[in-house]
Amino acid sequence: MEVGLAACSNGHNKEWTPQVDELVQVLNDMGVQTALAEHIVATKDEFSGTDEERASDLMSFYKDDSIDAIYDISGGDLANGVLKYLDFDIIANSNKTFWGYSDLTTVINAIYTMTGKSSVLYQVKNMVYSEAEFQQERFRNYLAGTTEELFNxxxxxxxxxxxxxxxxxxxxxxxxxxxxxxxxxxxxxxxxxxxxxxxxxxxxxxxxxxxxxxxxxxxxxxxxxxxxxxxxxxxxxxxxxxxxxxxxxxxxxxxxxxxxxxxxxxxxxxxxxxxxxxxx
Incomplete structure (x- = not known):
């Protein structure tokens, strides 16, 4: 399994880079390979890239047949800026599920409105935060086919x-x-x-x-x-x-x-x- 790590909302502070590295390692240890979007770390103010660039990152994952799911690891204020640049026909015909939380509420509900497809409201970076061990166990069981601990x-x-x-x-x-x-x-x-x-x-x-x-x-x-x-x-x-x-x-x-x-x-x-x- 391979997933794309996107950041449609605010760019990450540079000091958060170790969190991303840790998340990649956690996922790899679970047998999940990762591909990182080009625009994750903030470069100008709160922007990791323009709205169009961040949208392009997301669409590249939808177009890539090797990517099985997309996990957005951002949050903040900027996610609705990508909406006008998304190709909802491609998203509708994709079998990939989008995951994100907080400001990604805008993308998740737009995907449902424009395509009828469901998404998951969840921040996968929970697996490297204060409840990391607990969340990793839930996610590992989810990957193994037991969804109750994560979703019930x-x-x-x-x-x-x-x-x-x-x-x-x-x-x-x-x-x-x-x-x-x-x-x-x-x-x-x-x-x-x-x-x-x-x-x-x-x-x-x-x-x-x-x-x-x-x-x-x-x-x-x-x-x-x-x-x-x-x-x-x-x-x-x-x-x-x-x-x-x-x-x-x-x-x-x-x-x-x-x-x-x-x-x-x-x-x-x-x-x-x-x-x-x-x-x-």
Whole structure:
């Protein structure tokens, strides 16, 4: 198996290079060969290359028959810049799965909207972060054909008892960048996953306001809340669910999981796949 390591969002700081080297070694030890995109390390401000160059890196992996999957190892703000340069016909006809998280929410949902193909919301660099040993074991088992440890989620319902639909969304700030564009998914009957790294009550509340004002919550089959990293570290009176309740009906199912988000212990979830959640 060979994978491409891409970076469609912000370029890596030069001091992060050892992390990439370590990830390559970890994957190689699992029997996964790696090909690195040309533009990974930042060279000008936060850019590792122009939007077109980073998109070209990604498309080169889609065109390369030796590449079996694509893992994006970046995050930040710049990923939506590559969208206009992507060849979605090539992506649609490819058997490769794209993996990424955070700002790659834009690419993942655009791929689903434009091609119907699913992607995986997950940061493979979790395998070299603080929960490295745990994450490596999960990933090794996934490669061996056992998906439960990486993908099966523990969750609980906050409102309602079940929901079923195709999962879309991801990072709330990055997902809302797609609003009003051709890359915005059809949300009718969908389960919307929302998580965040940064943001206090004001920042999260304003994003919920935007989603309500463009009619999102009226269309959904349910909402799945992941972790809101910075928010949960602050001593705030409102919970994220408290804020969400200001914008939804009392009949819309809402579940939460501590296993999807920016935590180094986070699991993976497939965006663009139908899932069913039932209260236990």
């Amino acid at each position: 989620l523990q969750y609980k319902f906050l409102q309602g008892t079940q929901m079923k639909g195709v999962v879309v969304g991801g990072n709330i700030r990055c997902f809302t960048k797609l609003a009003g564009t051709k890359y915005w998914p059809d949300l009718k009957g969908k389960i919307l996953l929302l998580e965040a790294y940064g943001g206090g009550s004001g920042q999260i509340a304003t994003l919920f306001n935007q989603l309500e004002q463009i009619g999102v919550f009226e269309q959904l089959a349910g909402v799945l809340l992941g972790t809101f990293t910075s928010y949960e570290k602050e001593n705030l009176e409102y919970s994220v669910y408290d804020l969400l309740k200001m914008h939804i009906s009392d009949t819309l199912p809402v579940a939460m999981t501590k296993e999807i988000g920016h935590g180094h212990d986070s699991k993976a979830i497939v965006i663009g796949k139908e899932m069913e959640f039932i209260a236990k």
